[in-house]
Amino acid sequence: MGAIKDETAKWISGNWDSNLEVGEWWQRLADAGYAHPTLPEVAGGRGYDRSGNTEVRTALADAGALGPPTGLGMMLAAPTIAKNGSPEQIERILKPILSGKQAWCQLFSEPNAGSDLASLASSAIRDGDEFIVNGQKVWTSGGQIADMGMLIARTDPDKPKHRGISYFAFDMHQKGVDVRPLTEMTGRAIFNEVFIDDARVPAEDMIGEDGNGWRVANDTLMFERLSLGANSVPLPSCTPGSIAGNLSRSAGEMVNRVHSGEDGVPSPNLTFWKQLVQLAEKQGQMQDPVLRDRLVNFWALVELNRLTALRGRHPDASPATPNIGKLMMSELFREARELSATVLGMDATLRSEPSFQAMAQEIIMFSPGPAIYGGTDQVQRNIIGERVLGLPREPGPEKDTPFSALPKN
Numbered sequence: 001m002g003a004i005k006d007e008t009a010k011w012i013s014g015n016w017d018s019n020l021e022v023g024e025w026w027q028r029l030a031d032a033g034y035a036h037p038t039l040p041e042v043a044g045g046r047g048y049d050r051s052g053n054t055e056v057r058t059a060l061a062d063a064g065a066l067g068p069p070t071g072l073g074m075m076l077a078a079p080t081i082a083k084n085g086s087p088e089q090i091e092r093i094l095k096p097i098l099s100g101k102q103a104w105c106q107l108f109s110e111p112n113a114g115s116d117l118a119s120l121a122s123s124a125i126r127d128g129d130e131f132i133v134n135g136q137k138v139w140t141s142g143g144q145i146a147d148m149g150m151l152i153a154r155t156d157p158d159k160p161k162h163r164g165i166s167y168f169a170f171d172m173h174q175k176g177v178d179v180r181p182l183t184e185m186t187g188r189a190i191f192n193e194v195f196i197d198d199a200r201v202p203a204e205d206m207i208g209e210d211g212n213g214w215r216v217a218n219d220t221l222m223f224e225r226l227s228l229g230a231n232s233v234p235l236p237s238c239t240p241g242s243i244a245g246n247l248s249r250s251a252g253e254m255v256n257r258v259h260s261g262e263d264g265v266p267s268p269n270l271t272f273w274k275q276l277v278q279l280a281e282k283q284g285q286m287q288d289p290v291l292r293d294r295l296v297n298f299w300a301l302v303e304l305n306r307l308t309a310l311r312g313r314h315p316d317a318s319p320a321t322p323n324i325g326k327l328m329m330s331e332l333f334r335e336a337r338e339l340s341a342t343v344l345g346m347d348a349t350l351r352s353e354p355s356f357q358a359m360a361q362e363i364i365m366f367s368p369g370p371a372i373y374g375g376t377d378q379v380q381r382n383i384i385g386e387r388v389l390g391l392p393r394e395p396g397p398e399k400d401t402p403f404s405a406l407p408k409n
Ligand SMILES: Cc1cc2nc3c(=O)[nH]c(=O)nc-3n(C[C@H](O)[C@H](O)[C@H](O)COP(=O)(O)OP(=O)(O)OC[C@H]3O[C@@H](n4cnc5c(N)ncnc54)[C@H](O)[C@@H]3O)c2cc1C
Pocket: 105, 106, 107, 108, 109, 110, 111, 113, 114, 115, 116, 138, 139, 140, 141, 142, 190, 191, 368, 369, 370, 372, 373, 374, 375, 376, 377, 378, 379, 382
């Protein structure tokens, strides 16, 4: 920790005020480049690497300040637009993400296009200065609170399947967009199905070039794997955008709410591990040598994940580091589930008030998710095999055959 943390702390002491509204505080963070410090300065960031980002987050945590907006806009859309958008798009489309004014969702997966995402069938047909969009998306996390969506749709079915796709910043508040929540076994509806029926997107909202959407989408997926596998300094924050209703709330109140566990997103990290050990000690379970062994293994996995994230920062890091980090995160969730269930016993099946038990229950119910979203474990292994180990790609006619001529199921 060094100069960046000190500089950030100085800025926070002149700007953080728990009486500010969330929207005002986020605007200050965005104007100063602290909302997303790893973005380049021209895209509203500070051009820091990940260790600089850790320093900024540590300074915010030390001050007890509300963190930057959460969600897929910050995690995926902002870095994708910073990399592929025009200066005008950065100003108009990216900046409202940094100040939390707009929340985003990721309109990628379809009923017949998950792991094989390039098989997507949603279409965007040019009509003057606009495209008309039709199709169905599914598993759209946060679709019900999204102002905008990262939409990939087929603009040319006569090109091979990876080459006829374009990427759009898509307005979710329009006629022809029907968002229907899907309830999962956690009891919440994280994701949705989204039906798009003759909706419109201006041509000027295409990110990257026409037909180049697969490459842009791969940038989004890489940012997703990087952030899903990474360890970061946890900060209290809340959902951005016009629908969630947090922008006019008091920033200090949001910090307290998260600290009281009302809005927290559980993560199988070192804090979780410590609480689990404390509970096992309290319940007299630490005499069990098998449990002790598994707890130490879990600690080692958390630590390995931290070191993998650190290794990923090195310029010579393997290009597969994000994929490896994402695989490790799946394993962490699985192991956290097994350990929580062992320590909690029957209590693991009971819903409780915000507490460690509630957090563990959430992890148990949510644990299958990380091995699926952002590309399944099997797909991560395929990528590592093909792109890093140089194993042959799966054979097939897909590379050169027009999408319209490919067999469909
Ligand atoms: C909690 C959660 C949130 C999500 N949020 C979003 C979101 O916001 N936006 C979005 O667009 N999508 C989202 N998804 C969808 C996610 O990206 C897909 O579920 C994922 O890509 C897998 O696709 P699928 O479900 O169609 O499974 P399929 O692709 O049908 O796969 C079924 C099984 O076959 C295996 N398989 C498939 N192909 C291969 C292969 N070539 N080699 C080896 N094994 C293979 C898979 O690993 C899997 O086990 C989310 C999913 C979850 C669980």
